[in-house]
Structure formats: C-alpha cells, structure tokens
Amino acid sequence: MPMYKSDQLAHQLKSLIEKNIWKAHTKLPSLREQVESSGFSLMTVMNAYQKLEAQGLIYSKEKSGYFVAEQTKPALDSASTLAPKIEINSSVFKYLKSIQTPNLVSLGSAFPDSELLLPIKLRQIVSQLARYPKSYDQTTNLPPGNLALRKIIAQRYCMQGIPTQADDIVITSGGLDALNLSLQALTQPGDYIVLQQTTFYGAWQAAERLGLKVITVPEHAHCGIDVDAFEQLILHYPVKVCWMMFNAHNPLGFTVSEEIKFKIAKLLHQHHIHLIEDDVYEELFDGLNKPLPMKYYDQNNLVMHCSSFSKTLGAGFRVGWVYAGKYSEHIQHLQLMSTISANTLVQNALVEFLSSHHYEKHLRSLRLKLKKNKKRFYHYLKQNLPTQCRIHYELGGYFLCIMLPEQASSEEIYKTLLNQNIAVAPSILFNYSQQHQQFIRINCSFDWSNHIQSALDVLTITLKQLSNAKLET
Missing domain, CATH: 1.10.10.10 (Winged helix-like DNA-binding domain superfamily/Winged helix DNA-binding domain)
Structure with missing residues (x-):
C-alpha cells in the first residue's frame, strides 16, 4: 500500500x-x-x-x-491523546435545547432535583431582603464581590486547613464562569492544556472558544487519573494549564485519593504548571469527612480553585467563586468585560443564610437524600439492565454512568429516549474522541416515584433491545 x-x-x-x-x-x-x-x-x-x-x-x-x-x-502514551481541532459547541447547544421540552423526565440534567434544593429558610431570607431597595445596591457587590460573602467563603477554606483571606476570593456568576475566567486569565490562543479524557463538556467548550490545544490524560480504573500517563505527557508538551475535577467527578463520579492528589500536586510544582480545579460537587460527598481539594496541596499559588452554590442550592443561586490569589485583579478585569458581577440580591441572601447553622443543616440533609436516591436507582438498574451493560458506581454525588455494549451508540440511545420524553446525557458530550468510553450518564437525585420507575423501565427496555440487536448482527 x-x-x-x-x-x-x-x-x-x-x-x-x-x-x-x-x-x-x-x-x-x-x-x-x-x-x-x-x-x-x-x-x-x-x-x-x-x-x-x-x-x-x-x-x-x-x-x-x-x-x-x-x-x-518514549513518545506520548497512546492512551493520552492530542485532541484534533475542537468543535463541540454546536453539539452541546443542540443537546441543551433538546432537554428543554415540557414534561421531560430530566435524567440528563446536571443539577440535583429542584425539590431537594432551595430550603425554606433561604426562601424566607430572599423574600425579606427583596422588600428593601438597599438589597439591590450593586456598588458593594461589584468585582471582587460582596465582602461579607468572601469572608465566609475564606473561613470555610481555613476550616479545611487552607490559609485564605477574603481578598483571595472573587465572586462569579456561577462555577462555569469561575472556570472560564480562570482559563482565560492563564492562557493565550495556541497554548497546550490538559483535560481528563472524560470530562465536563464546559471544559471542551472553553478550549474551543479560546483556541487552545488539548491533550487528554486517561482515567485509571482504581486511581481515577493515570498519574504515569500524566507525568509522561507533561514531559513531552509545554503544558500551560490543567483543568481537572478530583472530587465527585462529572460524569464518572470518582473521587481521587489524597495520595494521588499529592503526587499530581508535586508534578505541577516541579514543572510549574497551573491547575484550574473544578470542584462544584465538593459538598456532595458520602461519608463523615469532606475530601480535600487540590488547593490544600498547592505550592507557589499554582492552583485556582473554583466552586459554586448552584449544586447545593439550585440553579437560581448560580453564584460561584474562584480562589484566585495573586490573579484576583486580573480575574476582576476580565469580569468587568463580560459578566460584570453575580446577582446582588442573591449575594446578600447568601451572606445571611451562610452566617447561621441553616446551610450546614441543609447540606447534611441533602447528602443523605442523594445517597438514598442514588442507591435506589443503582439497585433497580442493576437488577433490570441487560448483562452486556455495567454500571459505574462511585460514592458521593448523584450521577451513575451506564457503560454500553461494544459498538453501541450513546447518541442513538439518547435520541431514542428523547422521542419518549426521557432525557439522558450521552458520552459524546464528555469524551471528544469517543474511543475509550461509551456510556450514558443518569441523574439519580430524584425521589423514587411511579413516574421515575416508568422512565427507568423504558430505559432498560431500550438497552435490552439494543443489546439483542447487536447480538443478532
């Protein structure tokens, strides 16, 4: 040839x-x-x-x-991949538009069930503050954001053993805004960045928008991240930034061990590579102890830690933040050219709500409900799915990944289910190459009901039909 x-x-x-x-x-x-x-x-x-x-x-x-x-x-491990020119925004746009159908069973949603969020006390606080014009005064809530709120967030870092001042924190319009601003502050078009092989689609969108070159590091069956492959790729490419999720990973659900976090932090320090840490699910852990963020192991201010209240209090409280440290002023300049600031009324309401015991009480209740619901989903699916499918189950969070039979199309399954008014998230949104993972992500935060069970029955029947068709061919 x-x-x-x-x-x-x-x-x-x-x-x-x-x-x-x-x-x-x-x-x-x-x-x-x-x-x-x-x-x-x-x-x-x-x-x-x-x-x-x-x-x-x-x-x-x-x-x-x-x-x-x-x-x-040796040359870059074949499991690590330099992604081709990224073009994912249109796919994500079509997907997000498709799941806005009324009466849809939203198993593809990235947010917990709204019935579990927005506690009564917070609604009361918002209602009270909404009556006073001062609650809408934007002058004290412009970048870097409400000072009282930044002090509370800084105190929560200190409680995990991470020395933090209010000036280290910049309030943003949600977690994705924090992540995007951080990436924009640290990169130039054409820079190399590292993403996990399977990751939140917002990371792919940001790389496409900023004209960045993406190298992916593969997952590890036991560690979450293949540290050896990660070390190899940073030796071969002039990596500027890594964007990674270590706690309750979306979509795979794993939480990386403290040992692996330490190893990665050490490599970042040795090669002076910045890390943008996506930690929006940090409070939704399963167990007594909250997992430490990579920021805990940070040396020389290389980690930009990003999080949000939207996954614990609902999409209506899309207020996030970035632990920006020395990049705080740069982030604020970028903010003033884009989102300007987070909602003023919401920032003021959060200050009052977080200043009491109500937030921690809400978090404890939310974690227990999510754990219970996720287990119910898992056991039902395990009992009813075809043997060719397997469920990727991890502690914490509220997602399950159903690994599909070989040659199956997650996009085809998503479209088939959508025609029956059921939404799931196909793996094409999370894995650009589609060579290593073929799955659908399921949101398991919903309380069990006949409606939910019927939707899961349709899902399992669809997968059984697909599996039988594959066996026949």
Missing part, C-alpha cells in the same frame, strides 16, 4: 528526531521553508507536522512555529 506524501515527510522528520540530529527544543523549519526544501505542498507539510505533534514528537508555540519535544522518555 503506497505511503501518503505527508506520511513520507513525517517519517523523514521523525528519523531526524529519533537519531538526535534534531535535539530537544530545536526549532523546525517553518511551513514555507519546509515546502521550499522538500518540494511538497503546504497542505502536505502541515499534515506531516500535525502527525508528529499528535505523536508527542514536536510541539508548537503561538506565532513562533514548531519545536522538537523532549525525548528523554
């Missing part, structure tokens, strides 16, 4: 690198210089360079060209 011209050129250049004729961090000839010297077209040269970049042999810098990657270890 003849070799494509781009493969021929890539093979020639790879040979120069492997023989150490081109040493690490040597700049390669520009695209046009390579065109002139090789006689190949510009498109052929571009394809060859991209092949080498995907193999971890070279890397690129914005407006500077391509360079030879460090080759002290």
